[in-house]
Amino acid sequence: MPQDWLLGLLGGALIGLAAAAYLLINGRVMGASGIIGSLVDRTARENARERIAFLAGLVLFPGVAALVTGTANTHVTGNLALVAVAGLLVGVGTRVANGCTSGHGVCGISRLSLRGIVATVFYIGAGGLTVVLFRHLLGWI
Amino acid sequence: MRFLAAFLSGGLFGIGLMISGMTDTRKVIGWLDIFGDWDPTLAFVMGGAIIPMAIAWQIAARRATPALGGTFPAPPEPRLGRNLVVGSVLFGAGWGLAGLCPGPAIASIVWGGVGGAVFLVTMILGMVAAPSIKQSLAGAQTT
Numbered sequence: 456m457p458q459d460w461l462l463g464l465l466g467g468a469l470i471g472l473a474a475a476a477y478l479l480i481n482g483r484v485m486g487a488s489g490i491i492g493s494l495v496d497r498t499a500r501e502n503a504r505e506r507i508a509f510l511a512g513l514v515l516f517p518g519v520a521a522l523v524t525g526t527a528n529t530h531v532t533g534n535l536a537l538v539a540v541a542g543l544l545v546g547v548g549t550r551v552a553n554g555c556t557s558g559h560g561v562c563g564i565s566r567l568s569l570r571g572i573v574a575t576v577f578y579i580g581a582g583g584l585t586v587v588l589f590r591h592l593l594g595w596i
Numbered sequence: 597m598r599f600l601a602a603f604l605s606g607g608l609f610g611i612g613l614m615i616s617g618m619t620d621t622r623k624v625i626g627w628l629d630i631f632g633d634w635d636p637t638l639a640f641v642m643g644g645a646i647i648p649m650a651i652a653w654q655i656a657a658r659r660a661t662p663a664l665g666g667t668f669p670a671p672p673e674p675r676l677g678r679n680l681v682v683g684s685v686l687f688g689a690g691w692g693l694a695g696l697c698p699g700p701a702i703a704s705i706v707w708g709g710v711g712g713a714v715f716l717v718t719m720i721l722g723m724v725a726a727p728s729i730k731q732s733l734a735g736a737q738t739t
Contacts, residue, residue: 459617463637466616467644473608474645475652480601482662484669485609487699492723508599510702512606517614518706527614529696529704530622531711537693542701542715544690546722549698551730552683556697557609559684560642565649568672574684581688582628589693591631596693 486558488549610703616641621695
C-alpha cells in the first residue's frame with residue numbers, strides 16, 4: 456500500500472513518544488525485552504509492579520483496538536516448530552545482548568549509544584541473512 | 597501515579613507498534629528481505645521513533661530528576677563485549693525467522709492466535725534460560 460510509510464512514521468512517532476514519556480515521567484528506558492525479561496528471571500525486583508503496569512497497557516490497548524477494528528493480523532507462520540525456535544532465539548538473544556529493537560534500537564540509537572548502534576547493526580544483519588537463507592535458499596518462510 | 601504513567605506508556609507503545617505495522621510479521625520479514633521484495637516501512641518506523649526520543653534524552657540531560665522522582669538512567673556503557681554481539685546475532689536470527697520481536701509479541705497476544713502464543717511462551721523460556729547461557733559464554737571466554 457502506498458500509505459504504509461506514512462503509517463510507519465506515525466506509529467513510529469507514537470513509539471518514540473511512549474519511550475519519551477517512560478523516560479521523562481518514570482525515569483526508565485523503555486526496552487521491551489528488559490521489562491518482561493527482568494520479571495520472568497526475577498532480577499530487579501524493586502520496580503516489578505511498574506513493569507507489570509507497563510505490560511498491562513501494552514497488552515490491553517492494542518488488544519481492545521484489535522477487537523474494535525477486527526482487522527488486526529500478525530500473519531505468523533503456521534510452522535509452529537519454526538515459531539518455537541524463533542521464540543527461543545529471541546528470548547535468549549535479547550537477554551544475552553541486554554536489549555532488543557526498542558531498547559537498543561529506539562532508546563540506544565537516539566542517545567548515540569555505541570552499544571545500541573552495534574547491536575542494531577548485528578540483529579538487522581543476522582535477520583537479513585536468516586531471511587536470505589530460509590526464504591530464498593530453503594524456501595521455509 | 598507511577599503505575600498509571602507506566603500503564604499509559606505501555607498502551608501508547610502498543611498502539612504505535614500496531615499502527616506502524618511492526619505487529620505484522622509480513623512487514624517485518626519484508627524489511628529484512630533485502631534481496632527480495634524489500635519493504636522500507638521499518639526505516640520510517642525507526643526514524644519516527646528515534647526523533648522524539650532523541651529530544652527526550654536532551655530534555656532529560658537538562659533536568660535533575662524524572663517528573664515522578666527517582667533518577668534518570670545511567671549514561672550508556674561504553675564497552676561492547678562479546679555478549680552484545682552474540683546475543684544480537686541470535687536475536688536477529690529469531691526475528692528474521694518469525695518476524696516478531698519482544699514488544700510486538702506481547703502487544704499482539706490478544707489476536708496473535710496459536711502462533712503468537714507459541715512464540716511468547718518460547719521467548720519467555722529463552723529469557724529464563726538466558727542467565728545460565730550468559731554464564732557459560734563468560735566461562736568459555738576465560739578458558
